[in-house]
Amino acid sequence: MEIIEKAPAKINLGLNVLHKRPDGYHELDMIMASVDLSDRLFFTPLKEDKIIIDTDSGFLPVDRKNNIYQTFEAMKQAYHFSGGLHVYLKKNIPVAAGLGGGSSDAAATFRGINRLFQLEAKLEDLIQLSIPIGTDIPYCLVGKPSRVRGLGEQVTPLHTKLPPSWLVLVKPNISVSTPRVFSKLELSDLYHPNINALEAALLSRDYHEMTKYLGNSLEQHTFERFPIVKQIKEKMLDFGADAAVMSGSGPTLVAFCQTKSKADHIANSLKGFCQEVYVVRPLS
Numbered sequence: 636m637e638i639i640e641k642a643p644a645k646i647n648l649g650l651n652v653l654h655k656r657p658d659g660y661h662e663l664d665m666i667m668a669s670v671d672l673s674d675r676l677f678f679t680p681l682k683e684d685k686i687i688i689d690t691d692s693g694f695l696p697v698d699r700k701n702n703i704y705q706t707f708e709a710m711k712q713a714y715h716f717s718g719g720l721h722v723y724l725k726k727n728i729p730v731a732a733g734l735g736g737g738s739s740d741a742a743a744t745f746r747g748i749n750r751l752f753q754l755e756a757k758l759e760d761l762i763q764l765s766i767p768i769g770t771d772i773p774y775c776l777v778g779k780p781s782r783v784r785g786l787g788e789q790v791t792p793l794h795t796k797l798p799p800s801w802l803v804l805v806k807p808n809i810s811v812s813t814p815r816v817f818s819k820l821e822l823s824d825l826y827h828p829n830i831n832a833l834e835a836a837l838l839s840r841d842y843h844e845m846t847k848y849l850g851n852s853l854e855q856h857t858f859e860r861f862p863i864v865k866q867i868k869e870k871m872l873d874f875g876a877d878a879a880v881m882s883g884s885g886p887t888l889v890a891f892c893q894t895k896s897k898a899d900h901i902a903n904s905l906k907g908f909c910q911e912v913y914v915v916r917p918l919s
Contacts, residue, residue: 640747642674642739644728646882646889649833652825652852661817664830665783667774668797670915674728674740678747681719692726702741705768713764716752729911731810733883738771797917798842801898803890806911807863816884825852846878846891857885874901
């Protein structure tokens, strides 16, 4: 028996860093959505009590450092099912890109194990299990446009779709360490996007208002360390994007367009500048 799960990429439409918490982490207020760029995971049960991870990506660990491995261990400890798991991961989402690929793979693994072993676990229980593994996993388990607070564990679905749009994702050939970004932040220098106004625009499905309030507190820091990220955003706007915003701590930039022809034009214009360019749509 084999079960297949999709693991869609997430994007940040808004990311506001509010303050540093007593535990040393940063309190966040975000709006996230998912797009139709997805990894695919193939799950097969094993008789032995172990997990085997295979992947077509040479950049990923296949041991306990992998979120998939940690998810299996967390589910095993919580639900005490017998047997093991073979996972084949077909990787389409860029690695270390700010698109939540590893978190979405973990969320798909939670769903896959739940189905494969007929555990009947509730969504809220899976979310609680996922928090120690990765702070984007709770959103990826929900998978709908959401207001996300705290470290990422507080997810409130917005019960709306994004306005009709086409998105261009561009990842330069660099990797950005999220822990390093947060460790170097100067809170007094941060830009704070209006997340309330962005949420209101999404709830009214007003495309122009949505693009007006896109924003990410982490952009300036990443721009200063990696000028190419800023250059890509500027090129997106020069080529006709209605707006552009960095996802997560970067380095991926997301351009918003109302038509596919405009998105294709931007993508084709940037393919000579970066290899990893994708034209995608938001998932409802």
